[in-house]
Amino acid sequence: MNQGTNPEALPAEVLDDVAGAVGAQVTVRARLPGGVNGGAVRVRLAGRADAVLKAVPRAHPGHLDETLRAQRVVEHMRGRGYPTPAWLGVGATATHVWHLMDLVDAAPAPELTPSLLEQLTAIIELQAGGACEPYDHWSYAWRVATGQAPDVADQTLEQSRLRRSLAGLAGYSSEVSALVERLRLVCADVPPPLQAPDMVHADLATPGNVLVRNGAVVAVVDIGNAGSGTRAIDLTTLVWCAFSDPLLDDVRRRLWARNLDLVGWEQAAVLAAAQILHMLEIPVRHRRHDAVPAVVERGHRALDELHALR
Numbered sequence: 172m173n174q175g176t177n178p179e180a181l182p183a184e185v186l187d188d189v190a191g192a193v194g195a196q197v198t199v200r201a202r203l204p205g206g207v208n209g210g211a212v213r214v215r216l217a218g219r220a221d222a223v224l225k226a227v228p229r230a231h232p233g234h235l236d237e238t239l240r241a242q243r244v245v246e247h248m249r250g251r252g253y254p255t256p257a258w259l260g261v262g263a264t265a266t267h268v269w270h271l272m273d274l275v276d277a278a279p280a281p282e283l284t285p286s287l288l289e290q291l292t293a294i295i296e297l298q299a300g301g302a303c304e305p306y307d308h309w310s311y312a313w314r315v316a317t318g319q320a321p322d323v324a325d326q327t328l329e330q331s332r333l334r335r336s337l338a339g340l341a342g343y344s345s346e347v348s349a350l351v352e353r354l355r356l357v358c359a360d361v362p363p364p365l366q367a368p369d370m371v372h373a374d375l376a377t378p379g380n381v382l383v384r385n386g387a388v389v390a391v392v393d394i395g396n397a398g399s400g401t402r403a404i405d406l407t408t409l410v411w412c413a414f415s416d417p418l419l420d421d422v423r424r425r426l427w428a429r430n431l432d433l434v435g436w437e438q439a440a441v442l443a444a445a446q447i448l449h450m451l452e453i454p455v456r457h458r459r460h461d462a463v464p465a466v467v468e469r470g471h472r473a474l475d476e477l478h479a480l481r
Contacts, residue, residue: 226269277382298402301370306398312445354444367399376408
């Protein structure tokens with residue numbers, strides 16, 4: 172995902188474009204905490220309630236179209252009771268793509284506790300049958316896990332770059348190479364998924380994307396990469412997070428069981444493999460070499476647990 176813009180650096184033309192779209196003067200108030208992408212700022216709309224503006228540099232020619240896709244997902248899922256803030260507008264200048272959303276009076280979760288994981292599991296169930304855009308995270312996860320060649324026409328620029336980065340993981344170290352080989356063997360004969368019936372958030376396990384008030388999840392945000400697939404993808408990200416604390420062991424077992432119910436063992440293995448590969452790619456790409464061994468250890472542990480459930 173793209174690095175966002177600090178409030179101090181937010182170009183005046185972006186604010187002018189937002190003001191023209193919503194019909195109100197826009198004033199930046201403060202940078203908002205949470206999330207892995209910068210650029211979320213609280214803004215005041217003249218004569219209206221405050222809102223949240225996210226503006227990021229244009230990364231490629233289809234960037235605005237991708238943001239409009241996310242807006243359609245938001246509108247569709249809010250109609251089904253999904254707790255994500257309404258988007259008030261989407262637009263672009265020559266240099267930036269932006270979207271404006273309702274401000275929710277809640278704070279980002281500092282961590283994912285057993286209670287929050289249980290609540291998120293229930294929220295993920297609202298995604299069932301909610302696919303509305305042909306942006307298939309499930310087929311993409313299968314290609315990542317199996318090493319199959321991508322369908323270039325169905326791949327975003329970000330996905331293409333990520334796949335190239337993933338392809339080089341095996342050369343990082345012998346330990347990483349052994350884990351990658353184990354993942355490939357587990358997924359080698361798994362056929363591609365046949366359908367993508369659910370909405371997929373694709374970043375639901377990032378605590379900063381979960382807004383909490385008095386211990387309750389009131390909203391999930393950062394839905395810009397949302398698409399279709401199986402909701403087991405989002406459950407798999409929660410499984411990964413649930414390895415961080417022994418207090419989450421019971422929740423993790425229930426998450427594994429739910430994934431097996433939804434997609435069966437082979438596809439659960441594919442989703443786990445794709446998650447592990449992505450988690451490896453992040454510290455390798457950012458040269459956080461000290462973080463890699465812990466990811467390798469957790470990856471083997473996840474595979475061990477999954478094998479025990481076969």
